[in-house]
Amino acid sequence: MRLNNYPVHSSLDEDSHLEDGWVETGEFDHEGSHTFALDCEFCQAKSGPVLTRVSMVNFQNEVIYDTFVKPEEEITDYVTRYSGITAEALKDVTTTAQDVQKKILELVSSSDILIGHSLESDLNVMKIRHPNIIDTALIYDHNQGPPLKPGLRSLAAQHLNRKIQQGEQTGEGHSSVEDLRACLDLVKMKLLNGPGFGKVIRETTLFEKLYELLPSKRSVIIDFSPEIYGHDLGERVNLEKFTVVNDDEVVETLERELESSTLAFIRFKEVDFNSGVVQVPSRFTGKLYSELDENRKSAILTGENRNDCLKSLNNRLQKVYDQLPVGCVFVVCNEGGDTMELTQLQGVRKRFRQLERKQVKLSDIPPEDCWDFDKQTALKRACVEASNGFTFATVITDDNSE
Template sequence: MTKPKRRRSSVQSLSATRKKKFLVPPTIKYDPNYARKKISVSDLRDLILHMLCESYLNIPPPTWCTVTNRAQIQHVVFLFVPGLQPRHFGHTDFVKTVSPQRVAPPCEPREDMPFFRATFDTVWPVVAPGSKETLFSSMHALTNVPLTKKEKDKLKRDPASTKRLVLPDLLMTHGQMTANEYPIHSEMGPEGPKAHGWVETVKFFHEGSHTFALDCEMCLSASGKVLTRISLVDFNDKVLIDEYVKPAEPIVDYLTRYSGISEAILANVTTTLADVQQLLLRTISADDVLIGHSLESDLNVLKVTHPRIIDTSIVYEHVRGPPAKASLKHLASKYLNREIQNNGIHGHSSVEDSQACMDLVKLKLVSGDAFGRNVSDISLFKKLHSDKKRPNRSLVLDGSSVRAGAPTSAETRVRVACDDELVSELLANIEKYDFVLGKLRDIEYASNSPEGVAFDKDLFHEKIAALDARLSALYASLPNDTALLICSGNGDVTDLVRIQNQKRDFQRENEPKRWDEVKDVWNQQHLEALKRATETARDAVFFMTMKSDGSLPESSPSPVDSRESSLTMLMDNKAGSSLSIDEVVIGE
């Protein structure tokens, strides 16, 4: 008698299915006829979260693409490449375009990028953040995740957020000072400036206040900014020092609109930088607290180091999050209900600014830790790291907006000098991180000629070729199961910058005048030109692919036999009547 064949249990079937799924590399599927709405940089941020966060974290899956086997994704690399434009991929513009478009040869043959044509089937139109007349930061939109109402309520209920603070709670750490380019006091580390002319505060006993706020006004010399006024107030806002200073070198621009300094004011001044340094050393002990707004600028021009610093630009967060910093004028208006730096052509007052800094710190002390913090969103890096099943670590590489500093459990920031160094750092460190964010700047710099300098086409074409080769080498060296996402971040900003500069110059020229003295007007024609330029500047492009070795179980057919032939069929058949599945799979 033949023994009946044993039926596989549901548990065994499930186990086999999971094992089979584990062997299938991750892919990204999308509909080439997608036409709901143009995707935004925020949509790209949510795609990153969807790829890397296994416990979901309240992030809905993207509606414009589907990620299969996302648990198998080992790394996500996101590169901003400002300067990439639709014309580089065979399209005039994407201002009115929603659906992804085929990557075609460029409008200008010398701008051909073989890597893009070989690696990406389509280029996605993306709308950069902004308004009708303004372009916002794509980096901010990508790296900040809005908090849910539940998360906001939880923060508000946290007793620690309203607990009164003391001054030491607000002191900058060594890592913060290094990241924000403060000169380092020898008490905090050996890397402090040792050059001639620098001094550092020393410990000594003195009566009176042990908390001070400082602000400086500066003018411009041939070698850079020079000190022309210094003000110091105590904890009670009493003015202790208010001195004009005669620079050792000639001033080429008094910056009167900002500094309030003129040639006449400094005509009979004899106080020197060395005099001011000695006055500060006699007044401030190394044990005292020194307060200021972006005080690194003041200390660097003073050539003074001090170990105990409170920086109001750090204590009060910018709505866009770091590295952006709110202006002192904005903070005083928002939190103190006080108008400062409002003297028009007469410039700022360093006494007024130092008193505002002191009062902001006092307010922070009594209001608690959450006061002045951005509680509407959370850093993308913290969000990725908060995933309980997979606490992702992030690496941020950039040469401008990123300030290198002490790594945290969620992110490490590294400043790089050039695009080649960025790629080198990325490949050297990618195995340590789940998410890598970088910005390649070469073609952006090549496309933005200084005013009065002709655009160098040959240089730009060289940079285009170098970018393509650089990305090709990067992609070849990426580990398998790595998602590579590339976005320009914005479109062509040339006209927007020009028109915004015209508007700024018009406002500055006519601000001191009465309405009947204004000769030119900023009319509707100018506004329409600004709106058109903003549309172009917000016209970004995006590419995505999955690096994989393409290995599949023998019993599992490849989802798409030929990416190119499938895409061609889909793109040529707009109605899709002969196709039952309107999607393309990205992945080797």
């Protein structure tokens, strides 16, 4: 659960501390369904996303709870296109987030099952911990395979032949009841068709190919989340996985394991975790160049900080290179191009649209916050840059100078 940023219930970790404002489900007997689907809608406040609607259905697809929620903070953006929430809808609402917590704890026992799509986001904003989760973003695969996660709309279209979230096009926004019913039906489809349903057919990995040809040769994966490569992969081949918490530990672990390994896959993440795009796991102990926001994302790296971060990556790659024996093949590749400018420009566009909705005069908006032709052109260029990848390969030679 921690791997996917879920809050951890005390029944799974008795040492987990329940912070102020948080609650967790308790064990109790009740009649009726013991499986529920949950979905929430959020609007944007100054501090981040705030709860504005919560809906639940039971396993029979009956709505058992559906309420709008009045946030304590002032809403800065209703994001109606996605949330379906308007100022009019919340005008006479008195239900608070604390009321929602109390109601869910009355409906759901800790032994019950909660179904949702990327439900960790909902539970973290609601500040509720629950131990038994079925997440359709995890039990189904993205068409390109993990670690990418599938969107609910694409899953509904592909497996249920159902169009959902059409309100994005009309401006009416999502319906939380529509979304959670899609989640529930996807779980039922999974139960009917078996655990392999909705999973991408795997191609043979390098680790499996090596084991097939040379079963005595050992492979290692050194990564922040090695579980994404499959929990059973190490059981099928001669492979050991190592979990690290910073990029320096990647280098140190490789140095320790290199002599006894034929194939090593390692991944550095410090640049990603400072990109402003990737959610930074709490266990990361490497260098961060800014404070994290409420979604555990950093600010976008610029200037000297960006140069320093990239220089650190180059130094670590050099240390890896210097460790490798003669005859070793060293391959370096990235997962895509530089997304920092893209993320920055997308932020400018988003803020400008928020100001437009508030009918702020164009003359009152600073030039750096205005969205114009030049920024639109730069955004297109940044999209191309973000889609570019690279791969470098070399063979280590005697003089180590290649």
